[in-house]
Amino acid sequence: MAIRTRFAPSPTGFLHIGGVRTALFNWILARQSGGQFVLRIDDTDAKRNVAEALQPILDGFRWLGIDWDEGPTDDGSGSKGPHGSYFQSERLEKYQAAAKQLIEQGFAYKDYSGADFQAERETAEKAKQQFVYSRKWMAETDEQTAQFESEGRSFVVRLKMPREGTCAFTDHVRGDVSFEWGLEPDHVIQRADGTCLYHLANVVDDHDFEITHVVRAVEHLPNTPRQIFIAQSLGYDLPEYAHLPYVAEPGSKKKLSKRHIEKYLNNKDFKRLYQSGSNIAEQIGITPDPATFNPVLVDFYRDIGFDPAAINNYLLLLGWSLDDKTESFSREQMIELFSLERVIKSPASFDAKKLTAFQQNYMDATESKTKVASCLKFLQSAGLVATPAPCDIAGYVGEIVAAAGDRICMAGDVLAFDFFFVDDDKMTIEDKPFQKRVVKPESAGFLLNEFKKLLVGTNEDEFTVPALEASLDGFCEAQSIEMGDVIHALRVGVSGKAAGFGTIDTMAILGKDRCIKRLDLTLAKLEDARNEAS
RNA sequence: GGCCCAUUCGUCUAGUGGUAGGACGCAAGGUUUUCAAUCUUGUUGCGUGAGUUCGAUUCUCACAUGGGCUACCA
Numbered sequence: 222m223a224i225r226t227r228f229a230p231s232p233t234g235f236l237h238i239g240g241v242r243t244a245l246f247n248w249i250l251a252r253q254s255g256g257q258f259v260l261r262i263d264d265t266d267a268k269r270n271v272a273e274a275l276q277p278i279l280d281g282f283r284w285l286g287i288d289w290d291e292g293p294t295d296d297g298s299g300s301k302g303p304h305g306s307y308f309q310s311e312r313l314e315k316y317q318a319a320a321k322q323l324i325e326q327g328f329a330y331k332d333y334s335g336a337d338f339q340a341e342r343e344t345a346e347k348a349k350q351q352f353v354y355s356r357k358w359m360a361e362t363d364e365q366t367a368q369f370e371s372e373g374r375s376f377v378v379r380l381k382m383p384r385e386g387t388c389a390f391t392d393h394v395r396g397d398v399s400f401e402w403g404l405e406p407d408h409v410i411q412r413a414d415g416t417c418l419y420h421l422a423n424v425v426d427d428h429d430f431e432i433t434h435v436v437r438a439v440e441h442l443p444n445t446p447r448q449i450f451i452a453q454s455l456g457y458d459l460p461e462y463a464h465l466p467y468v469a470e471p472g473s474k475k476k477l478s479k480r481h482i483e484k485y486l487n488n489k490d491f492k493r494l495y496q497s498g499s500n501i502a503e504q505i506g507i508t509p510d511p512a513t514f515n516p517v518l519v520d521f522y523r524d525i526g527f528d529p530a531a532i533n534n535y536l537l538l539l540g541w542s543l544d545d546k547t548e549s550f551s552r553e554q555m556i557e558l559f560s561l562e563r564v565i566k567s568p569a570s571f572d573a574k575k576l577t578a579f580q581q582n583y584m585d586a587t588e589s590k591t592k593v594a595s596c597l598k599f600l601q602s603a604g605l606v607a608t609p610a611p612c613d614i615a616g617y618v619g620e621i622v623a624a625a626g627d628r629i630c631m632a633g634d635v636l637a638f639d640f641f642f643v644d645d646d647k648m649t650i651e652d653k654p655f656q657k658r659v660v661k662p663e664s665a666g667f668l669l670n671e672f673k674k675l676l677v678g679t680n681e682d683e684f685t686v687p688a689l690e691a692s693l694d695g696f697c698e699a700q701s702i703e704m705g706d707v708i709h710a711l712r713v714g715v716s717g718k719a720a721g722f723g724t725i726d727t728m729a730i731l732g733k734d735r736c737i738k739r740l741d742l743t744l745a746k747l748e749d750a751r752n753e754a755s
Numbered sequence: 756g757g758c759c760c761a762u763u764c765g766u767c768u769a770g771u772g773g774u775a776g777g778a779c780g781c782a783a784g785g786u787u788u789u790c791a792a793u794c795u796u797g798u799u800g801c802g803u804g805a806g807u808u809c810g811a812u813u814c815u816c817a818c819a820u821g822g823g824c825u826a827c828c829a
Contacts, residue, residue, distance in 0.1 A: 231829060263829060338827095349756065377827055395760080404758060404825095412827045419829050443759060443824040464760095467823075472766075474821050490766090490780085538767065538778090545769035546777050565768080567761045568822070575767060575779045628791055654789090693788095708788040720790035 223256035225433045228289075229263045229423075232274035236281035236519040238571065239438070239468035239477050242536040246465060247436050248287045249537075249559045259430050260292025262308045265422055271310070272297045281519040285529045286552065291430070304430050309422050312429075316417035319425045319455060320378050320410055327361075328454035329410060331376040333369035334358035353384070354407050378411035380450060388446040393434075393463035393561040400446045408447050420444065424451040427460055436463040436561070440476070463561050466540050469568040477571050479518060482511045490574040491516060501525045501633035505602040516573055526599055526632025531583040535576045539569045549582070581630050593619045596635035605642035617641075617730075624726045640716045641730065645738035650746060654719035658709040659747055664702075665710040666747050672696055672707060673740045676733060684733045689725045714743040 226247035230240060251258035260282075264271050275297040282289065291302025300307045323329035332338070337358065345352035360366040360376065369376070382405045389399035410421040427435060442464045452459055468477045471488040485491045494516050499509035507514060507524055514521055522532055534550055541564050543550075550558070584592070597618050600606040606614055621638050622629060629635055640648055659665050675696060679688070697704050712724040715736050721727060728736050 229829085265829080346756075351757065398759080400758075406825085409827050414827085416827090418827070423829085438823095439760070440823055441829095444829095466761080469822085474761085476823075535767095540767090542768055544777095548767095548778060569768085570766060572766050572779075578779055626792070630791095658789090703788095705788055712789065718789095722789095722791085724788060 222254060222433075224250050224254040225256045225259065225431055226251045226436055227259040227261050227427070227430060227432050229261045229426075230275075230278050231263045232271045232278065234274040234277055235479060235513070236278045237477075237479055238517055238519060238536070241281070241285065241287075241519055241532070242468055242539055243436070243438055243465055244282065244287055245285075245533060245536055246541075246559070246561075246564070247434075248289075249555055250434060250436060250561070251290075253556045253559065256433070257290040258288070259302070259432065260289040260307065261426055261430065262293060262310075263419070263422075265309045265416065265419060271308070277520060281523070284523050285519070285533060307430075309426065312422070312426065313415075313417065315429065316422050316425055317411070317415065319421060319451075320417060323380070323410070323451070323454055324378065326454065327381065328450075329378050329380050330356075331360045331366065332356075332358055332379040332407070332409075333360055333372075333374040333376045335374055351404070352406070353403075356407070375413045377409045377413050379407040379409055380447065382407050382447070382450060388449055390445065390449060390459070390462060392442070393436075393461060394466075394564045395439075395442070395464055395566060398442070398445075400443070402446070405446055405450075410451070420447055421451060424448050424455070424457070428452065428455070428457045432460055434461045434463065436465065438467045439464045440467060463564070465564060466566060466568040468539060469570040471571050471573060473570065474568050476568070477517060479515075482515045482517065485515075485517070486511065488573075490572065494573040494577060497634075498525045501599070501631075501636055504636045504639070505599065505633070516576075517571075522631075524633075526595060526634070527580050528583040528587070528631075531580040532576070534583070535579045539571070540565050577630065581627065584630055585627060589619060589622060592629070592632070593622050595632035596622055596629065599633050599635055600639075600642060603636055603639065605636075605639055620730050624722045624730065626722070628722060638721065640718060645735050646742060648717050648739055648742060650713065650717040650743060651719060654709075654713045655717075655743075655746070655750075658713045658719075659743065660750050662706070662710065664706070666744065666751075668700065668702070668707045669710050669714055669740060669747075670744060671700070672711065673737060673744070676737055676740075679733065681733050684729060684736075686725055686729045689728055693725065715739045717743075 228240075228244040228247050230236070248258045250256075262271070262275065275293060279293065279295065279297050283295075291304065292300065292307045294301050306312055320329060324331065334341070334357065338354065341355060342352045358369060358374070360369055383402040386402045387399045388402055389397065391397050408420060409418060411417050445462060449459060469475055470477050470481070471485055471491045486495060495511070498514070498516065498521055502509040502514060502524060505524075514524070519532070523529075530552070533552070533555070537550055537555055537559070538548065541559065543558050543563070593615055597606065597610060597614065600618065601608045601610065621641055622635065625635070625638060628637070643649070659669070672693070675692060679692065693704065693708070697707065708724050712718070712721065712727065715724070715728055715731060731739070
């Protein structure tokens, strides 16, 4: 059976990680059955620029490889698919027609209560009683309508909900569920200004778009009875339902929300991810404002060089598992092996650390050519490599990437090795390691200078890792010192940094001339520091 | 307040009527020129109470805790 699923984002400008998980499950279901995945835009309430706010969301899905068969066009300016517009704001007549039909058949009514409705509800609440609307301003006849309108009242359309019995249905994740009809209020489906509300629009669209499976987050579970009521009243076949647990905050069971970033930043792991992302972002000219750039939003991961497959894999396992050990799933495996029945019922906390671990695994498995290509893009974004890239650059970047090994977890991490790409006379020497490794040890300057003299005497083509190692060994022996007495100063001397991969590898990649120039620069800086101090 | 839902290591999870397995993390140690990695070892868990039962983490009920929903939001 071909399953048609849908995901219905609001054009907010941001693609939320929890939303992606829901979309991913919907997408997998459609793909595994040879059905279609539909994107519908819930903009009934939006007054902002929809196309603009939609773009980042569509880009996010595209980046993740979650492609949609029907929905907005790629640029978000129109719709593609056989069902007309996939934007709710453009489907108002459909909803109004449905509301009209519901009224005519007695499943809904015009309600002229206005503020009196609210007053009735408050009275009931004060008396601590279950509120049941008196339907005092319900107009079902022309006379009533005329009378209320003569009083200057305007109307909304409310559902005329059943007041007894139960609404029972089977949910693919939660099993059999049921709700008392009597507890359901008469929900508004059409506003006084004639526009329609979510529940009506949702049911009408799911029907029009021939959605067979409604797979969404649990917060919609309590909404399901009213939607079932609408669907049945309209004579629609009911879709299958599956309510997924929501994605929870790091270290808690509260629903993850992009509004509480500040709080999540108190979480150690979340903060660490955010900070390493921020460092990368700053180097490529993105302002790391936590409101728009943080680990709850998908853009964050794209911007700092995550592999989309790692995100999908992590999200797949947030609430679903195949068995007691399988952790790694390719796209094909996801599609082949996923089933709603193995979705768990309780919420799953977002764990930044585990996501990073998935990324690390994917990066380890990435072949070096691909790795180099993605790193190169970051170097270009940071202005460290020209665009278009010089033709010999790939080899150079390749050496760095190989030497860095798993120090590069996400492609943006390559920017930690920015010193390879700056002119020698413009190398930044970080102050802290400079003080600790060069200024403070008495003999560091002397040793650096002596070793530099040694380097000056070596042949260009002997500037290799084994040769350098040998000469450094010999040097240490001649000076009667330990390797540790000089190598740290040397690292700072050629890279300006406190940490990195092997100093000797670093030097070999830089080459003779550049190492010597950098050592000169460092020694000059040392002299300045000494003069200043005395 | 009402309705609904959930509860296995810190986190993601597997699982069973005979007391739990994996992953991420964490800790210690080895290796190491820094950082990371890596290797070794270790670490921690069935919310509480009652019932059914020879026996319950597993079934039932209650409680507790956490959460969601309760709009002329989606």
